[in-house]
Amino acid sequence: MKKNIILVVLVNAATLLFSSWNKLSELYTQSALKFKATTINSREITGNQLSVTHHQLNVNGLHINYTATAGYMPITNKDNKPIAKIFYVAYQGSSVSNAAKRPVTFVFNGGPGSASIWLHMGSFGPVRVKFKNDKGDAPAAPYQYEANPYTWLGFTDLVFIDPVSTGYSRAEDGIDPNIFHGYQEDISSVGEFIRLYIAKNNRWDSPKYIAGESYGTVRAVGLAGYLQSHDNIYLNGITLISSALNYQLLKFNRGNQMPYIYYLPSYAVTAQYHHRLSPQLQNLPPEELVKRTTTFAKRTYAYFLAEGDAASPALTQSVIDSLHYFTGLPRDYLISVNGKVSDRQFFKKLLGTTDKVIGCFDGRFAGNNLDDVDQNSYYDPSEANLSGLFVSAFNSYIIKELKYQNDLPYQATADLASWNNKPVTNNGFLDVSESLKTSMTKNPHLKINMVCGYYDLSTPVASTAYVIDHLGLKPDLRKNISMNYYAAGHLVYISKEADNKLKNDGERFYQQSSNNKIN
Template identity: 25%
Template sequence: MNGQRLTVVAALERYPAQGRSGRPLGSVYLTSLTAHSGDSRRPVIFAFNGGPGSSSAYLNLGMLGLRRVQVSGPEARGPTGTIVDNHDTPLDVADIVLIDPIGTGFSRLASRGAAGEAYSAVGDAAYIAGVIRQWLKRHHREAAPAFLAGESYGAQRVASILRVLSCNGERHCTPLAVEGAILISQSIEIVNTLQRPGNVTGIAAGFPTIAALAWYHRKVDRHDRSVDGVVADALAFSSIYLSALYRENSLSVDERSAIVGQLAAFSGLAPAFFQKHLSITKDEYRNEAFRPTGQVLGTYDARYLGPVNGAGDPSTNALDTVIAAKLSRVLNEGVGVPASYSYRVYNDALDGRWTYAPVATPFSKYDYAGEFAAALRINPALKVLVAGGLYDTAASVGADAFLLNQWSVPATQTLSVHYPAGHMFYLDDASRVDFARAIRCFVGSRSIAVCRAAAQSRGIPPGIGSLPSQGQQDLAQ
């Protein structure tokens, strides 16, 4: 791993999951990967996927586990599904614990009556925080630096778990200071990720993704520009776009014409598309970009194309099948799990049953970013690594920029990297190698500046609130 030989102990472990009142909620299974080093202060990364109905299979087989599934790119027909040794796992710098929340993997409810608490943002965070404490105690690792890594909804889990581990003022609770948070294709600012109708901030935040897709699919003339340059310009334009959306019905003819011209230039769509409304969401673009040929772009990786009336998502249909088919083999060979055991890679039923706020009402705040900000106030030394894919429409580089610009996190504690791939960008070989390098530095170095300088990756441009580049200033004028 990373040029080193390492002896690793792989184990499937079971932990009781308890509710906030101490009642049993179920059993949580996790995959524990620990180096046979005897170092009780060796860092530990606790990782989970999102959904909220996803197991940790994607991070396990895609990035962090001992074995990984080798997939082909969007130009091919689908993933090859070959299982290979994963030389990119950051196990050389940290032990890794892959957690399957209740209802996923082998983890199960204790009873039907426990579902309400287990399948909620509050209950989920509470019992997973408890499992993390149990693992540290069982392995005598209470003094080890702890890191949380969450993908997609898993990033929201990170925010909520940080709050629980900090004790949040609770009596008879010992705070656990997490050293770093790794947010992968995050959805903490979910209101901006989803782009709800009328949410002009979300529409502006999503536009750089549209610009990246227009570049990738050659809907615009590239003029020898890289995708990074296009995204940087689109991020700068987003602040202008946001102002225009806010004032849409009071714009002068000249102002509106200038905005329409820029929207068309970035997106590759005809100016006529924007004559009635200036807004365009990522989903609208996925359906509009190749409408003449009867094709739609994938959600999780919009480099992929599929038929308009096709089932599922063009970017994940083949991948989901491969992951489900290969994981049982990996668990059987790696930790001795009988192949007949039923592992739930993804539990679709949880998506509709999940309670995302303490009280299930439209008036709830759903303030995951606020939870993270509160954790930062309690633990101001917390380091944050934000990573995403430029062609991901389930999350977006613009939402990441917006989030980072809203947090009062010093630049000395924040590292952001974005890759020319989709939601699971680490399935791309070059992106995975680079992201592994970023994780190693993030976990092992005391200086984020060193990581930023050393990483061979695409750092996020200044962001949605930054000054436009000179070219964009000229266009705006």
């Protein structure tokens, strides 16, 4: 009798528990995500296992069924010994015909030392971090994510790669991680990942693309040549976001005059945004202001810098007046620095107060100055609170939606101070422009999608234009490069308007560069 009672109690308890779980599950599905993500996995995947989940995206008239895969790809050496494990998240459209021929894009950010969450959770992926406003300000914690109407998943499958020592990617125990920390070393490991992914997932028939941001543009250019020569993998296209292809244009080293010239147009358009210019320039469209400033910078200003101490008083006065005209900085300050304003000087001086500084990644942002005396002391208000937003939202997302959990800390930005830039240096500066020319020459079908933000004071627009204009390409290859400009900063996509334009420009680029019809 007692056994029967116990059995009935257990059955009733199990029924109640199952019913409660169903209600909880139903509530979760209704409230957790507006894009109606569903999964076939009910358990969390940890360690080296791959988590495979199935989802549906419904947002702003966009309807996509897709499969997500999260986990590690083991990397081995020539003796087939594991030396690293690279973490990735892949999305594959599952409601398309002939899916194997659908484009596949390998995506990463830069640094070096940056994980791929910025492009993953900020622009390309099916979910997007939830910003405070359309401009891209970060809200207060706790942070959220939402369905992404600007995802690139509508026209390409996506594979987000975290290079070794970033994200969850690590060298294997007993392997020195520094063997991956260099231009060539990084390309070899990421290139091997791409080869393995293509082979394991039978993507040989797919149009193949790479998208990189910042230092990721250096990696992307290097990979194009590496994949061609090492694995006979020829790309259809590369998207280069906020390019850093020639460091001589970006580093204010002593004796290097180039950055003063090619930062100036970005100084001007940023000064315009903060209403520091005369009405004559204040009312110009940003693209026209950039054009006028570039003309002055490449002609009169470049000549002035070349003259150095030999510049005549008349030339010096003319240049000081023009610099004041284009930047809004006081004439007496411009005289005190001999007409040469570095990026950090501009960040601290533009707003005319010692209390405020503007952003490097995005000159539209302003914040409090940490130290108004030390010129080398600076924090970037345009990125100060974005890392918390992105990392927190990403960790929540992969656990809840992708059913993947990892006890390692997710390294959004790793300090890789020992990075080796050899052998692609020019006068001591990293320069991959010749590599880009070589890849485009050997693969005349390779298309390039350049993405430039007007308010990017880390990789300014004029420096990117300079690199492209000095590649020495023949006209039939030069037309394979598309230049696209945005009212945005280094992270072009944090503004909804810019991210929408980025998606539309990207889709057009894929239609023009893919031999297969994109479903």
